[in-house]
Amino acid sequence: MILSALLTSVGINLGLCLLFFTLYSILRKQPSNAKVYAPRSVAAKEKDAPTESNAFNFERLLPTAGWVTRAWHPSEDQLLSVTSLDAVVFMRIFVFSLKVFGFGAVIGVVVLLPINFFGSQLAADFSDFGNKSLDSFSISNVDDGSNWLWVHFCAAYIFTAIVCYLLYNEYSYISARRIAHFYSSKPQPNQFTILVRGIPVPSGSGCSDTVDKFFSEYYSSTYLSHTVVRRTSKLERLTRDADKVYRTLARLESEKEPQKRFERDGIFGSKVDGLDHYGKKLDDLEDSVRIEQSSLAGKEVRAAFVSFKSRLAAAVALHIQQGTNPTEWVTESAPEPRDVHWPFFSSSFIKRWVSKLVVVIAYVAVTILFLIPVAIVQGLANLEQLETWFPFLTSILNLTIVSQVITGYLPSLILQWSLSFVPPIMIVLSSVEGYISFSQIQKGGCKKMLWFTIWNIFFANVLSGTALYRVNILLEPKKIPGLLADAVPAQASFFIAYVVTSGWTSVSSELFRMIPLIFSIIKRLFSGKDSDEFEVPSISYHSEIPRILFFGVLGVTYFLLAPLILPFLLVYCCMGYLIYRNQLLNVYAPKYETGGTFWPIVHNSTIFSLVLMHIIGIGIFGIKKLALASSFMIPLPILTLLFNGFCRNRFLPIFKSYPVECLAKKDKEDQSDSSMGAFYDKLCSAYEDPAMMPIRRRRSTDGHNSPLLPAEV
Incomplete structure (x- = not known):
């Protein structure tokens, strides 16, 4: 790619960013868009939430940047108080990335880039700077055997040391945050509860009786209660349908004009009274829910949530094998009650093992299928290859503006569009694995998405072309550094354009929220007003964290090879920091709390990036005929992996479970808390499946109120 093509891509995406910022600053002021741009304020009915007003105000049509100040101003403690520790850890990824890329940009742009350029x-031609290849800014332009390569060698060691130092400090800081958050939190049901699966139920006995007998015998002084799991997928669907019908009835009853209550029965049907129509439908659903609840009363899954009287007792039961058969009485941490994912609950060890195997096969299949858009992208990035495939387009491709758009902007756009379909697939695959909480599903999807992105966006692109078919080289580990050193620098220009397209534009579109805005407009057009019922969204960690971490992989890897990418990454991190703080404060509400357990994924990704940079460095110095530097690079990945091992031993256990010191201290504080009695009463029913609970919503379509389901006595 030539410099003018990159500048074309930068210009297009910068224009899109400015457009999104301008539209956001105007649209967010419109009261009708409050549920799109400030759903948290609307849900909480805050005083400063936008309210409906028909009065014309010219200031609403003027773009302003006040939202930047409001997003920047809150401290981290204030952000934690209104969101969650997971949100704070998410923002720390941007802070950490800014530190890494900021230091890398100082060395890379000030020191390494001039060496590469000159x-x-x-054999670059300085007379036509606009048509200069971006390869001239990479290490590929440094003469073979040049002593200037020793500057790159020293930079690799210094950069690695700084990144490891920052990693250690960040791991230590977030670990301390996690412990402090635990100490400051009120008693939570998941702190006193474990999940037990694979319960061996004797013939003639029930699962509930077996659990009660087992834990009453072996944990007589600490055992509190248990809740057996039931399969309620069908019941959940019925309950969800009943909720929708109830909300429709409530909306129709609130209509002041009676004629608006009449709706068409089907596409070509006659108009019917909506109150009668949906009232009968709700009655039918009521009966179906009651019948299904009755049928499930005795159908138990061999799994149960078991609660104890103290956190320490729950931790002891969690980490000790319960029976002689390790596939029975299998224990794991219980998620928060609101975090439990009931539909895919599996209690069988064999079923979960088979499910994981099926997921691996499906994951590989999706990864292979994604090579198709990668091949298309590589064809667009290479004009000569594109002219060979489509000779009738030669005259069009020879136009300067067309060639610049096709090579500089279109490949990244196609790749970004194709990648947008992958996160939902990863969530489905993680759900099938048998995870019992939304947070586990998201963490599983996050890991899958990260490695999928690294393989398909990074390796599949750098190994495309002839190198992709040289499988014999891939099977010889000694030749892998040379292969990567030859292929990775050649794709530097593509990844710079990818950062601009997938980074700048995607993060600015996150602020604009185009799809929710379109849905809101459509609802107002067809119903005359936006729906009164809406759900405050939660941030999709499984798609956002892998994107940030992949940019981290690019930044660390290309620090040594093509440091020109670092300023573009700095711009992305600055934009992301401000935009996501704004979204977390105004748009997204936490649906669960994991205590910042996403951070180990960030740490592992950074270590992988460093080791990858070292391996490529070994190969690049070998190709550049500086064998001594190549040999001296070998200890660097070893030292990095030793550092990673130290961090895993020092910090990772804190993210898996809380230490006895913390648990015992909190339990001691609870002894003097007079509200613990009420907490234990609520704990006994905290893990009841919501689908099995009576629905206490009332309807008044015929002049009297009656509960959808009778309350349990």
Whole structure:
């Protein structure tokens, strides 16, 4: 790619960013868009929430940047008080990335970039700067055997040391945050509860009786209660349908004009009274829910949530094998009650093992299928290859503006569009694995999405072309550094354009929220007003964290090879920091709390990036005929992996479970808390499946109120 093509891509995406910022600053002021741009304020009915007003106000049509100040101003403690520790950890990814890329940009742009640019390996022509290849800014332009390569060697060691130092400090800081958050939190049901699966139920006995007998015998002084799991997928669907019908009835009853209560029965049907129509439908659903609840009363899954009187007792039961058969009485941490994912609950060890195997096969299949858009992207990035495939387009492709748009902007756009379909697939695959909480599903999807992105966006692109078919080289580990050193620098220009397209534009579109805005407008057009019922969204960690971490992989890897990418990454991180703080404060509400357990994924990704940079460095110094530097690079990945091992031993256990010191201290504080009695009463029913609970919503379509389901006595 030539410099003018990159500038074309930067210009297009910068224009889109400015457009999104301008539209956001105007649209967010419109009261009708409050549920799109400030759903948290609307849900909480805050005083400063936008309210409906028909009065014309010219200031609403003027773009302003006040939202930037409001997003920047709150401290981290204030952000934690209104969101969650997971949101704070998410923002720390941007802070950490800014530190890494900021330091890398100082060395890379000030020191390494001039050395690369003034090299003569590629015999660049300075007379036509606009048509200069971006390869001239990479290490490929440094002369073979040049002593200037020792500057790159020293930079690799210094950069690695700084990144490891920052990683250690960040791991330590977030670990301390996690412990402090635990100490400051009120008693939570998941702190006193474990999940037990694979319960061996004797013939003639029930699962509930077996659990009660087992834990009453072996944990007589600490055992509190248990809740057996039932399969309620069908019941959940019925309950959800009943909720929708109830909300429709409530909306029709609130209509002041009676004629608006009449709706068409089907596409070509006659108009019917909506109150009668939906009232009968709700009656039918009521009966179906009651019948299904009755049928499930005795159908138990061999799994149960078991609660104890103290956190320490729950931790002891969690980490000790319960029976002689390790596939029975299998224990794991219980998620928060609101975090439990009931539909895919599996209690069988074999079923879960088979499910994981099926997921691996499906994951590989999706990864292979995604090579198709990668091949298309590589064809667009190479004009000569594109002219070979489509000779009738030669005259069009020879136009300067067309060639710049196709090579500089279109490949990244196609790749970004194709990648947008992958996160939902990863969530489905994680759900099938048998996870019992939304947070586990999201963490599983996050890991899958990260490695999928690294393989398909990074490796599949750098190994495309002839190198992709040289499988014999991939099977010889000694030749892998040379292969990567030859292929990775050649794709530097593509990834710079990818950062601009997938980074700048995607993060600014996150602020604009185009799809929710379109849905809101459509609802107002067809119903005359936006729906009164809406759900405050939660941030999709499984798609956002992998995107940030992949940019981290690019930044660390190309620090040594093509440091020109670092300023573009800094711009992305600055934009992301401000925009996501704004979204977390105004748009997204936490649906669960994991205590910041996403951070180990960030740490592992950074270590992988460093080791990858080292392996490529070994190969690049070998290709550049500086064998001594290549040999001296070998200890660097070893030292990095030793550092990673130290961090895993020092910090990772804190993210898996809380230490006895913390648990015992909190339990001691609870002894003097007079509200613990009421907490234990609520704990006994905290893990009741919501689908099995009576629905206490009332309807008044015929002049009297009656509960959808009778309350349990």
